[in-house]
Amino acid sequence: MSNKTRILCATALFLPFLANAASSQDTGYTVSDQVIKDQRAALAKNTFGKGYGPQSPRDIDNIQGNNERTFAQAPAYTKMNLCNIHFHKNAEHKGGEFTQHAGNGDGYGYRGGYQYSGELSETELAPIEQEIGASKYGSLYPGDTIEVHYVHSTAKVTPGATLGACLSEANMNPQLRVETQVFVLVNDSEAEDFTDLTKLGMVNGLNQAVNIPSDSGKPVQYTGSTTGPGYNEKASPLQVSWSVRPEVIKLNIDSVGKWLESNAFDEDHAHGVRNLVVNPDLLSNAK
Template identity: 45%
Template sequence: MASCALALAGCANETIAAETDAATEADVSAQVETVEQAGLCLDAGPQTPRDIAGVYGLNSVTFPKAPPSTEMNLCNIHTHTNAEHKGPDFSVFVNDSDYGGYACNATQDLTEAELTPVEGAYGKVKPGDTIEVHWVHTTCDAAPGEGLGACVPETCTDPLLRVEAQVFLVVNDESAADFTELAAVRQAGGVWQPGGIPSSTGTPVSFRGSTTGPSYNQMQCSPAQVTWSVRPQCTKLDINSLHAWAEEGNVFNETKSHGVRQLVTAPELLSPIE
């Protein structure tokens, strides 16, 4: 009787194991089917923007990380309204339009003076807005110029790209950061460099991703491979300096802030942050 009972127990265990395996396979199949039904562009590499407070990602496409920006050529500077990324200091969701994205947490604390309207040459930005500035760098032998095409000239093969990103809270206050200084271009150590990038806004979060902008989403992905460094804290920027940058003219031919790509949230499209 004992041996019979043991046999029955063994049969039961095998049955349970088989049912568990079948259930696991069904769960995996269901998850794959859900992802496919969502229309995610799974054949692309890791995408941007993302919530930089999260390190989780399932995208297995990898590529060499770009060297430090100080060893690369600055090739483009442009801005987005609002922040494309979400971070600890810019986590207020605005909306899902082309000029949606995220706002700095301190927006509601601005003074009446900081919010005083001012006319100028740089469009799509006003006091109280949040912008995300991108300093784009390339390993190509390239000079600063208009658009991302300046970063990958036809004569350059297999370029590595890096974007240094900083989120700003725009105010009418000349004591705030001066964009004409931050967006200046100079040569240092044989490469083109920016006038400056804030260094007091936290340790940049670095990860593999793509280009951004409103023409991309989770169904239409960017094929570009970009190393990102996104600073986690906002800082204030003087609106008057933005207007001055546009009025004086700049080598990037930038006269207005660009739209945003909505946050990429599907783990399948995000690289793990190391």
Template identity: 50%
Template sequence: MTAYFKASIAALALLTVPVAANAENLCQGYGPQTPRDISNTAGSNTTTVAFAPEAATLNLCNLHTHTNAEHKGPGFSVFVDDSDHGGFRCNETDTLTEAELAAPESDAFHGVKPGDTIEVHWVFSSCNVSPGKGLGSCLSDSCVNPQLRVEAQTFLVVNDSNALNFMDFAYQDNIVDGLHQPKALPTGTGSPVTFIGSTTGPSYSQAKCSPFQVTWSVRPQCAKVDINSLNAWADAGNIFQEDHSHGVRQLVTAEELLAPIN
């Protein structure tokens, strides 16, 4: 979940100032951090954080993407670099065909092209809120400390109408049992790895931690998604006001900042 959210609530943004770092320049006194290598279960940050309920019992409050994958997983383990748009690529990236890499007619969803990897975050809140832009949509005046859950899927972007249609996973005013829900969440990409972490995005690091506590559910394999459906999502004027993919927070590797995965 991207750090640009914190701009939505100025008071909460003040919480992002880290306390003094130790000799290894690690932030101190924070709960478990994200992103991580989901294949590595080690972690010594045992700050007590309750797991959020399942997504189907919460309100979808935000939906956004990052380029490349922030997490490292079995299906997205190719390191790009340590820049704000570094992270990890899907393993199959170098096997794409010329047709899959062809430029689309539209570029409504900026900064993403065929051959790119994106990590998509569906953000859910225990607050009685409606979906919208930024972290402010996950909170309210009467609910300032919600349980947050992020369902994450990494996609390999291709120009292919036979690939997954992103609109199948969009919101589009979908209400289920009185709750705001995506039309669907991805399946068929392995059992999600669930753990406690934080918000992400390039303004955070191992020296500057996020104060937000999040239950993560990260699918371990990539899936191909059609670039034209991402452009359609932007063209449709989604309620999240998302028309581009965000930067990444570099992988958290210090065990002191990671929760154990059971």
């Protein structure tokens, strides 16, 4: 098997992390609690006794887990190469300042997840004239919550589109780390600017997002997996070290629109969310 073929096969493992919902359009339909219960039952059945490692996302306020599959924590992100930045509409994780359940969504990753549990002013929630991140799954609006994933790799790579950018011909099994920040979008030009928070640069010979927030609480660290709605009924085999900040930052929605118009990652809309993993047999102990 050629190196190119190996990379294509390895990249395919990432697709559920990146994939959008399978529904053809955002109809506003919300599935019942039973659908989510059935998806979780299928996940439990499809993983039982097969040796899968801990999964993501999780409730970061509940640090207990029974999964005994261990792997080494990835280095600090400052010792790794940034390879991808993308975000999900609504937080995939729960906890801290994002505990408001958005609902079950469509069963394929859209309109589910968790939202900022604080309050916003009428001015911050004022409508905007232009559409932001428009797709067949919907758009972004003031008051929406997003979870941003700054993905890092120990491979010698440069930032690029999809998580395939985290692999190289020389290293198709790198350690992966995701630095995670949850934001709430506001109609406020004085709020944080997403183009600044995703600014790229070289630091000590490594590709970095040089302005990753450092003032949004002590991150919860845990070992888990890749996410995305493609893993609602099956486990991700990939190992990821997670660092999830508990506090929410207000983000100027216009700056998100500008970033979606042009960025190094070919991102133009928000991704869907994976169901929160609640089965303790699929969770590690966090710290």
